Amino acid sequence: MSQEQRVKNLCQILLEMADGNFSYRVPRTKEDDILESLTVLVNWLAEEMEESLFHSGYVNPHAIVHYTVQSTFILNENGAINDFSPNIPNLLGVESDRLPGLDFSEILGDESMDTWRATIDSFLQSKINHTFLLLNFKTSKELSVPALCNIFRLFKNKKILVSLFNAVIRNKDEVEGSFPESGYKHTNIYNRQDMQVIQSVYDYILAHGNVALPKLGKLARIFGTNEFKLKAGFRYLFKTSIYRFYTDVRLKKAQLLIKNTGIPLKEIAYMSGYNSYPNFYRAFKIKYECTPNSIRKRLSK
Amino acid sequence: MFDSYENEFGIFWIDNHILFFEFKTGVTIDLLAAQQIIADRIRIQNEKPFPVLCDSNGLVNVDKAARDYFAHEGSVLINAVAIVANPESFSYQMALFYIKVSKPLVPTKVFPDKPKALQFLGAFI
Numbered sequence: 465m466s467q468e469q470r471v472k473n474l475c476q477i478l479l480e481m482a483d484g485n486f487s488y489r490v491p492r493t494k495e496d497d498i499l500e501s502l503t504v505l506v507n508w509l510a511e512e513m514e515e516s517l518f519h520s521g522y523v524n525p526h527a528i529v530h531y532t533v534q535s536t537f538i539l540n541e542n543g544a545i546n547d548f549s550p551n552i553p554n555l556l557g558v559e560s561d562r563l564p565g566l567d568f569s570e571i572l573g574d575e576s577m578d579t580w581r582a583t584i585d586s587f588l589q590s591k592i593n594h595t596f597l598l599l600n601f602k603t604s605k606e607l608s609v610p611a612l613c614n615i616f617r618l619f620k621n622k623k624i625l626v627s628l629f630n631a632v633i634r635n636k637d638e639v640e641g642s643f644p645e646s647g648y649k650h651t652n653i654y655n656r657q658d659m660q661v662i663q664s665v666y667d668y669i670l671a672h673g674n675v676a677l678p679k680l681g682k683l684a685r686i687f688g689t690n691e692f693k694l695k696a697g698f699r700y701l702f703k704t705s706i707y708r709f710y711t712d713v714r715l716k717k718a719q720l721l722i723k724n725t726g727i728p729l730k731e732i733a734y735m736s737g738y739n740s741y742p743n744f745y746r747a748f749k750i751k752y753e754c755t756p757n758s759i760r761k762r763l764s765k
Numbered sequence: 766m767f768d769s770y771e772n773e774f775g776i777f778w779i780d781n782h783i784l785f786f787e788f789k790t791g792v793t794i795d796l797l798a799a800q801q802i803i804a805d806r807i808r809i810q811n812e813k814p815f816p817v818l819c820d821s822n823g824l825v826n827v828d829k830a831a832r833d834y835f836a837h838e839g840s841v842l843i844n845a846v847a848i849v850a851n852p853e854s855f856s857y858q859m860a861l862f863y864i865k866v867s868k869p870l871v872p873t874k875v876f877p878d879k880p881k882a883l884q885f886l887g888a889f890i
Contacts, residue, residue, distance in 0.1 A: 492826065501855040504826070508862050511829040598795075670837060671870050716838050724807035725842075 465491075469606065470499050476605050477506055486514035487555075488607040489600075491573065534627055535611075541622040543568045543584040557604030568626070573600035573608045583615065587624060593617040599628075661689050662697045669706070673713035674737045680706060714738070715751050722759050729756050772805050774798055775823075782890045783883070784815040790823035799831035803839040816844045816889040818882050821856050827863070836867040844889040846873040847882035 473490045480488050489510060490503045535555060538547040545566050553560040556571055563571075569580050576599045586592045594616040601609045611628040618625060665687050669677065678686065683706075684694040698706050718736040721727055727735075733744035748756050769778035775788040786806070794802075806817075827835075846869065850856035860875035872889075876882040 496854050501858040504855045505858055505862060508829070508832075508859075508866070512866060515829065667868065671868075713837075717841055720803070720807070720838055720841055724804050725812050727812050 465493055467499065470503070473606050474499070474502060474506060477510065477607055480605075480607070481506075481510055481513065486510045487609050487611075488603070488605070489610060491602075491606070491608050534629065536628075537568065537626040539568055539624040539626060541588065541617075541624065543580075543587075543624065545571075546623065555603070555609065556601060571601055573602045576600045584624075587615075587617060658689070658693065658697060659701065661687050662694065662701055665694065665698065665706070666702060666709070669710050670713055673710065673717060674735065676737065676739075677707070677710050711747055711751070715748055718744070718748065718756070719752065719759070722756055723763065729760075732756070770805065770809050772801060774802055777806060777809050779809070779815070782815065783886055784810065784817045785820075786817060787820040788823040791825055792823060793825050794827040794831045796828070796830035796834055799827075799834040799839060803834070803841075807842055810842055812842075814842045814844050816886040817846045818849065818879070818886060819846060820849045820879075821860060822849070822851055822854065824856060824859065827859070832863055832867045836863070836869040840870040843871045845871055845886060847885050848873065848875040849879055849882050850875055850877070852877045 470490075470493065477488050477490050480486075487510075489507045492503060492507075493500060534549070535552055536549045537545055537552070540546050545563050545568055548563055550560075553563070558571075568584075569577060572580055579597060580599065583595055583597070586595075596612065596614050598610060599613050601611060603609060614627040614629075616625055617623070665683065668687075677683070680695060681691045684691045687694070689697075695706065698704075698709075702709065704712075714736045718732050721732045721735065722729070730741050733741045736744065738744035738747070745756060752759075769776060771777070773789075774792050774794065775786055778785050784806070786802075792798075848860040848863075850860045857875065857877075863869070864873050864875065874882075874885055876885065
């Protein structure tokens with residue numbers, strides 16, 4: 465790829481992002497120069513924004529939340545495109561009449577070619593009839609779109625269905641209309657400062673899972689808001705309650721320690737911020753639907 | 766005396782109360798890879814916390830799920846992290862992005878070479 469094309473790609477993705485579209489990525493090259501540095505930074509920025517945007521409040525949950533907007537291809541048993549959902553031509557930047565008959569691999573990036581060939585071979589040999597993998601789609605703009613694809617062969621005829629989970633946001637209305645209500649009224653629609661406060665609380669809890677959580681009223685005052693705004697805002701933006709999130713943070717760390725070390729369970733409970741083992745045990749069982757000990761037992765088999 | 770262990774993505778060893786990890790050349794890390802690395806790291810440490818020196822020069826990419834995992838759940842049993850990356854390479858920008866945006870839970874800094882990194886970690890032994 466020429467320098468010029470690489471710069472063009474960077475300009476293109478920035479335009480898309482400015483338009484609220486964070487699905488695209490600039491293809492990587494084998495170079496290790498300033499343009500490649502820029503490419504990595506822009507791709508990673510797009511990844512971060514893709515997740516933040518879907519929380520309709522521009523907060524960053526520091527985790528992946530898979531937002532499902534479905535695009536679908538119907539392929540014949542050899543992997544040629546028979547039909548597709550109407551948003552595909554726009555996503556890939558191709559004319560709709562170019563797609564029927566095209567081999568599916570023609571719309572994939574180089575990095576996914578081998579994976580796809582192996583998959584379609586397995587389907588043809590009836591080794592599998594379902595798989596779930598990450599494929600990179602190439603677009604007419606030289607940018608690529610990575611997407612998790614659910615691929616399976618239909619039951620009656622031999623056609624293959626490829627469903628992708630992806631979204632291309634064109635305007636804010638799309639976002640609002642797509643999200644189910646969290647059960648709270650949109651009474652206090654938050655300004656940017658409120659969102660930053662709530663993001664700060666979120667980040668604080670993420671970093672302080674090992675200490676006791678202050679009472680919500682006190683927490684709110686520390687961060688410069690009131691308890692009502694904090695509770696309602698947190699639930700609206702992060703789709704969970706503060707206490708449940710705090711518990712999740714503690715228990716995730718505990719689970720990692722239980723699986724990968726021989727540290728006594730009581731000690732893990734203390735390390736996870738619980739001051740009594742029964743409390744830890746109860747919380748763990750509720751979240752993971754099994755006891756802490758059962759994980760150890762299962763692993764020692 | 767080096768206790769060393771190798772997986773698909775890199776090599777671990779412990780020296781002088783510091784845990785070293787060097788990514789293999791050309792690796793791309795997704796969430797599954799990150800989970801594998803963290804699980805292996807925890808096992809090697811034998812339940813003791815360590816400061817970590819991570820040579821990221823071989824790394825080609827780390828996706829968001831993996832970055833977030835390293836920064837949060839993956840920080841168990843770590844005192845501090847020093848990333849070694851060549852300032853002329855995109856590895857350096859990747860490290861800066863990770864520190865600034867993924868907000869790792871333990872003190873994490875990037876250094877151009879091993880001696881400077883070791884100097885930083887010395888305070889955490």
